[in-house]
Amino acid sequence: MQKQAKNLIDKLGLDVRLLGMIGALVVIWVVFGIFTDGRFLSPRNFFNVSVQTASVAVMATGMVFVIVTRNIDLSVGSMLGFIGMTVAALQVQWLPQIVGLGHWSIWIIAVFAAVFMGALLGAFQGWIIGYLTVPAFIVTLGGFLVYRGAMWWVTKGQTQAPLDPTFRLLGGGAEGTLGETLSWGFGIFASVVAVALMLMSRRNKASHGFTVKPVWAEGVLIAIAAGLIMCFVWIMNSYPIPKGAMRRMTEAQGIEYTEGLVWNHGVAIPVVILLGVAIVMTIVATRTRFGRYVYATGGNPEAAELSGINTRLLTVKIFALMGALTGIASIIASARLNAVDVGLGTLDELRVIAAAVIGGTALAGGAGTIYGAVIGALIMQSLQSGMASVGVDAPLQNIVVGIVLVFAVYVDIVYRRRTGA
Numbered sequence: 352m353q354k355q356a357k358n359l360i361d362k363l364g365l366d367v368r369l370l371g372m373i374g375a376l377v378v379i380w381v382v383f384g385i386f387t388d389g390r391f392l393s394p395r396n397f398f399n400v401s402v403q404t405a406s407v408a409v410m411a412t413g414m415v416f417v418i419v420t421r422n423i424d425l426s427v428g429s430m431l432g433f434i435g436m437t438v439a440a441l442q443v444q445w446l447p448q449i450v451g452l453g454h455w456s457i458w459i460i461a462v463f464a465a466v467f468m469g470a471l472l473g474a475f476q477g478w479i480i481g482y483l484t485v486p487a488f489i490v491t492l493g494g495f496l497v498y499r500g501a502m503w504w505v506t507k508g509q510t511q512a513p514l515d516p517t518f519r520l521l522g523g524g525a526e527g528t529l530g531e532t533l534s535w536g537f538g539i540f541a542s543v544v545a546v547a548l549m550l551m552s553r554r555n556k557a558s559h560g561f562t563v564k565p566v567w568a569e570g571v572l573i574a575i576a577a578g579l580i581m582c583f584v585w586i587m588n589s590y591p592i593p594k595g596a597m598r599r600m601t602e603a604q605g606i607e608y609t610e611g612l613v614w615n616h617g618v619a620i621p622v623v624i625l626l627g628v629a630i631v632m633t634i635v636a637t638r639t640r641f642g643r644y645v646y647a648t649g650g651n652p653e654a655a656e657l658s659g660i661n662t663r664l665l666t667v668k669i670f671a672l673m674g675a676l677t678g679i680a681s682i683i684a685s686a687r688l689n690a691v692d693v694g695l696g697t698l699d700e701l702r703v704i705a706a707a708v709i710g711g712t713a714l715a716g717g718a719g720t721i722y723g724a725v726i727g728a729l730i731m732q733s734l735q736s737g738m739a740s741v742g743v744d745a746p747l748q749n750i751v752v753g754i755v756l757v758f759a760v761y762v763d764i765v766y767r768r769r770t771g772a
Contacts, residue, residue: 368711368766372726376733383737391740394590398616400729400736401587402523402687405621406431406680407699408728411706412632413676415724416669418707419649421716422480422487424670426494427677428699430472432691433498435681438465439511439691442518458518465678472498473674474667481666495700503693512690522686523619525596531588534617538584541626542577549573583618590616621683625725628679633721645669650717705752706731709759713767 384392410427417424438461446457476494480487513519520527529537549572556563564572592600592614601608636642648655648662656662680699685691710727712719734755738748 368763369720369723369726371762372710372723372730376726376730379730379733379737383733383740386741387737391737394586396736396740397586398590398619400732401622402619403736404729404732405523405619405625406683406687407702407706407732408625408725409628409676409680409683410673410699410703411710411724411728412628412721413673414703414707415632415710415712415719415721416636416645417487417673418704418712418714419645419716419719420666420669421649421652422666422669423491423704424476424487424673425491425700425704426476426498427673427680427703428696428701429495429498429502430469430674430677430696431681431684431699432693432696433502433505434465434468434472434678435685435691435695436502436505436511436693437468438681439514439685440506442515443511443513444506453515455517457515458521461515461518462521462682465682466675467678469674469676469678469681470671471674473677474671476674477667477670480670481663502695508693510690510692514686514689514691518682519686519689521620521624521682522684522688523621524687525592525616526600527620527686528587528617529620529623530617531615534584534588537618537623538581542580544630545576545580546573549576587618587622588615592616621687624679624683628676629721629725636721641665641668646717702728702731705756705759708756708763711763713763714760 380392384390390396410431414424414427441464442457442461446454446460450456472494476490479485479490528534549569553563553569563569597612597614598608600614601612636645644655644660644665647658648660648665652662681696684695688695706728707719707724708714708727709730710720710723710725712724731752734752735748738751743751
């Protein structure tokens with residue numbers, strides 16, 4: 352039986368470590384579903400978990416590149432808070448005086464400002480690491496302290512709220528979703544894209560003489576991928592919007608509200624952003640020269656430099672990318688809360704690193720996947736949400752997450768020893 356299962360996995364070309372992560376995620380969901388009498392497995396909880404996962408998962412995709420090149424970034428949580436506070440002050444204090452309160456351009460300016468700030472701050476840190484040869488641990492630890500202090504100085508510690516109404520849609524909530532119809536359309540589009548990418552990958556391998564999976568195995572994987580996407584959309588479309596939000600939304604659209612009127616949430620906008628980021632980062636990692644340089648440098652920095660790769664400039668680019676992704680995450684996090692205080696982003700750097708490591712990124716460098724980091728972030732958030740739903744105190748939650756992180760690293764080390772990876 353075990354041999355047959357191994358043969359099936361080999362023919363399907365599945366990553367054993369990926370299966371292990373998915374198995375762990377399913378176990379977490381089932382266990383907490385039992386302890387909460389099924390509440391944890393409700394569409395409402397899955398919707399909330401998906402939105403809460405988005406900001407950490409977006410940063411985790413960038414942290415993969417950082418760790419793969421044998422660096423670390425301890426500043427992302429504080430940077431998220433600093434960017435979020437600055438962008439919130441833009442919306443609440445500065446832009447209304449320039450373009451007028453409620454102007455349509457406020458949210459666009461805020462989004463571009465967040466991404467630009469993140470890329471600039473990240474590039475500066477990368478320059479210090481790459482060209483001044485200061486260790487990444489020290490540079491980003493300094494950034495951790497600097498950005499957290501600078502966050503306070505932006506507004507003298509005052510909470511910034513409320514944010515621009517359109518900007519708030521980027522954080523999810525009842526209004527910040529695609530709605531039922533668009534969600535089904537999104538699911539079909541995502542399924543078509545997934546199928547197209549898998550077929551393109553198969554064709555490219557065949558054209559270069561590599562061994563490809565049997566047709567039936569490729570068909571099974573395509574069916575699984577499309578099925579999971581549509582199942583996710585179905586779950587999101589099964590969560591009805593609360594009555595209070597329904598009254599607010601129907602009033603805004605000039606529709607008469609009745610007790611029998613029911614709308615469902617659909618896929619949240621932060622999840623769409625995350626999926627877009629994950630796809631782009633996967634393409635960058637697997638199909639671009641930049642991605643190949645990242646993994647080559649992580650595998651052997653000296654050999655990469657001798658082969659002509661400008662490892663110093665590469666470091667600047669990697670940290671600039673990490674900063675830009677942190678800017679995107681700050682948009683999601685601040686929009687979800689509709690307010691920014693000095694606590695925004697606290698301990699996010701540890702959650703991001705943990706998500707990447709749990710997702711299979713090797714701290715020794717040279718190995719890591721984008722999808723693994725996203726699954727790692729989902730495991731982390733599911734674990735925390737599950738413990739909160741059964742009444743576990745916050746200090747004990749941190750203890751459990753810390754133990755899981757250490758155990759995940761140990762399992763990864765054992766796996767690499769046995770496989771020679």
